[in-house]
Amino acid sequence: MHPTEIIELMIIGIVMVSIVIIAIFLKGRWRKVGWLLALVIFVAYCIFFVSRPFWIDAKIDKKVELLCLYLEEHYPDEEWTISTVPHRKDGFKHLNPYFIDVVFESEPEVTYKYWVESKDEISQKGYSTNNDLEELKHLEEKN
Numbered sequence: 001m002h003p004t005e006i007i008e009l010m011i012i013g014i015v016m017v018s019i020v021i022i023a024i025f026l027k028g029r030w031r032k033v034g035w036l037l038a039l040v041i042f043v044a045y046c047i048f049f050v051s052r053p054f055w056i057d058a059k060i061d062k063k064v065e066l067l068c069l070y071l072e073e074h075y076p077d078e079e080w081t082i083s084t085v086p087h088r089k090d091g092f093k094h095l096n097p098y099f100i101d102v103v104f105e106s107e108p109e110v111t112y113k114y115w116v117e118s119k120d121e122i123s124q125k126g127y128s129t130n131n132d133l134e135e136l137k138h139l140e141e142k143n
Helices: 003-025 029-074
Strands: 080-084 099-104 107-118 121-129
Touching: 003 029, 029 080, 029 099, 029 107, 029 121
Parallel strands: none
Antiparallel strands: 080 099, 099 107, 107 121
């Protein structure tokens, strides 16, 4: 479990326990309102916790589509392979799933990292390689 998830669980747990303790001291209808509020918060968090990976996947798919259009526009004669972080698998939770890796066929030893905000805001944030390359063919100048 990622530390962020642990913090989220702790915050929700504290809020839930606080509401339940307050509800215990209330009388009649207000006690039922307290229990109902605790139940609604619990169900909402469960829905959020279950649906978040699907939401991230949908956002990544949209960003990959935008990046493909960008690459086709800027590198029309090139072929490339796009990969993303498998954020649902163990060992990858510490990585940002929104960085998209691109490997061009003409430069297979270099992986370029792209960040996509919107159709008009796509930027190359870095690259990685094991070789000492003097000149990178697809390195974009930072503005």
